[in-house]
Amino acid sequence: MVVGGGAAGFFAAITCAGAAPAAEVTVLERGPQFLSKVRISGGGRCNVTHACFDARELTARFPRGGRALLAPFKNFQASDTVAWFKARGVKLKTEDDGRMFPVSDSAQTIIDCLMHTAKAAGVKLRLSAGVERVAEHAKGGFELSLSNGETLTCDRLLLATGGCRAAAAGQLAVSLGHTLEAPVPSLFTFHIATPWLRSLAGISVEPVEASVPTAKLRERGALLVTHWGLSGPAILRLSAWGARALHGFNYQFPLQVNWLPHLRAEVIGAELKSRRETQPARLVVNTPVAPLPSRLWEQLVLAAGIAHDTRWATLSRSAQHQLVQQLIRTELPVTGKSLNKEEFVTCGGVRLGEVNFKTMESRICPGLHFAGELLDIDGITGGFNFQAAWTTGWLAGKAMAAK
Numbered sequence: 001m002v003v004g005g006g007a008a009g010f011f012a013a014i015t016c017a018g019a020a021p022a023a024e025v026t027v028l029e030r031g032p033q034f035l036s037k038v039r040i041s042g043g044g045r046c047n048v049t050h051a052c053f054d055a056r057e058l059t060a061r062f063p064r065g066g067r068a069l070l071a072p073f074k075n076f077q078a079s080d081t082v083a084w085f086k087a088r089g090v091k092l093k094t095e096d097d098g099r100m101f102p103v104s105d106s107a108q109t110i111i112d113c114l115m116h117t118a119k120a121a122g123v124k125l126r127l128s129a130g131v132e133r134v135a136e137h138a139k140g141g142f143e144l145s146l147s148n149g150e151t152l153t154c155d156r157l158l159l160a161t162g163g164c165r166a167a168a169a170g171q172l173a174v175s176l177g178h179t180l181e182a183p184v185p186s187l188f189t190f191h192i193a194t195p196w197l198r199s200l201a202g203i204s205v206e207p208v209e210a211s212v213p214t215a216k217l218r219e220r221g222a223l224l225v226t227h228w229g230l231s232g233p234a235i236l237r238l239s240a241w242g243a244r245a246l247h248g249f250n251y252q253f254p255l256q257v258n259w260l261p262h263l264r265a266e267v268i269g270a271e272l273k274s275r276r277e278t279q280p281a282r283l284v285v286n287t288p289v290a291p292l293p294s295r296l297w298e299q300l301v302l303a304a305g306i307a308h309d310t311r312w313a314t315l316s317r318s319a320q321h322q323l324v325q326q327l328i329r330t331e332l333p334v335t336g337k338s339l340n341k342e343e344f345v346t347c348g349g350v351r352l353g354e355v356n357f358k359t360m361e362s363r364i365c366p367g368l369h370f371a372g373e374l375l376d377i378d379g380i381t382g383g384f385n386f387q388a389a390w391t392t393g394w395l396a397g398k399a400m401a402a403k
């Protein structure tokens with residue numbers, strides 16, 4: 001019996017039914033449709049996995065759960081996901097940043113593949129079948145109470161009920177003796193009210209180095225200015241690695257941005273000095289240092305306290321110093337967060353030490369297995385969260401079939 005008709009639940013059910021054709025495998029989904037997160041994932045395109053084909057390297061993309069995933073990834077990693085879908089007629093393509101999508105650019109292709117494969121393998125699929133309670137039988141096996149009053153029994157149970165955004169979502173696991181690491185969001189964008197920054201909404205800069213010194217966090221990558229603050233891969237990675245610390249700050253903390261991380265401060269200083277000598281008559285605001293967009297440069301110059309009509313010839317040494325500091329260490333006060341529309345996950349969930357990662361079986365309750373985001377595992381953005389769901393689902397399905 002698989003509770004949860006999402007990515008992990010489907011992968012486990014298909015794997016189990018394939019490995020043990022005589023077994024009766026059922027997916028119980030409380031909602032009105034299966035795979036609803038797959039449908040909205042990756043902006044409707046479903047970022048299925050990431051072109052990172054080394055198990056150890058893959059684990060480095062998980063702020064929580066990476067170490068536990070090493071052995072599972074040695075059994076089923078991103079290249080296995082690619083091969084799995086290919087064998088079922090779905091070709092994946094890789095984008096420049098490593099994210100992998102179906103060539104159709106449609107999440108529906110992934111849904112159709114999983115639905116068709118599950119049905120062909122004889123998996124029973126039930127919608128509007130929310131599991132409210134689970135009881136362990138003294139002689140082994142489980143009794144499930146559904147929201148419609150029905151009672152079902154099974155000898156193997158997989159909980160794949162997804163992220164515990166509210167602790168209540170993990171209650172089935174808790175009722176069977178498990179501990180939940182407190183849920184907090186991961187993969188979010190930062191609210192920053194600074195007017196000059198907001199006036200730049202739509203600009204993206206790559207690469208920048210964004211850091212949160214109070215949490216010892218630092219990430220390099222693309223940065224996107226939004227109408228409410230900052231987003232983009234560098235920010236999303238900070239939010240993932242700092243999910244607990246930033247929650248602890250109530251999402252109010254100073255952010256520092258180095259807009260030219262590939263240049264040392266002395267090199268920038270020398271570049272500005274040479275402008276004073278080679279183009280003394282030009283306005284500072286009109287002569288950006290590459291690769292900064294001209295609108296951003298203008299705002300950084302003004303934020304450094306340099307007047308709009310200042311020419312290079314009249315730029316004082318102290319103003320030049322201020323400008324270098326602004327370029328390498330713009331300080332921006334973060335005042336809150338928004339969920340990232342493309343992908344968000346929950347940090348927290350079933351404590352990893354309570355699960356055997358060879359079989360995904362509970363170390364507390366024999367016959368009970370876990371897969372997917374219900375576990376205290378979360379990856380950075382880029383297809384890693386689905387990869388964790390495929391891998392843990394596959395392992396759980398194999399182990400349930402083997403018993």
Ligand SMILES: Cc1cc2nc3c(=O)[nH]c(=O)nc-3n(C[C@H](O)[C@H](O)[C@H](O)COP(=O)(O)OP(=O)(O)OC[C@H]3O[C@@H](n4cnc5c(N)ncnc54)[C@H](O)[C@@H]3O)c2cc1C
Pocket residue numbers: 003004005006007008009028029030031034035036037038040041042043046047048049129130131132160161162163341342343344345371372373374382383384385386387389
């Ligand atoms: C907007 C958005 C976009 C995303 N895009 C990507 C992406 O492109 N790439 C990526 O790697 N990750 C992405 N993610 C993250 C990814 O979707 C999740 O990590 C993944 O879906 C987890 O799979 P799961 O099967 O564990 O949980 P889910 O997909 O959440 O499935 C769990 C299912 O269990 C059901 N359920 C819960 N409780 C019960 C119960 N008591 N009884 C019966 N059923 C129950 C739920 O209704 C749900 O259908 C995205 C997330 C969001 C929110």
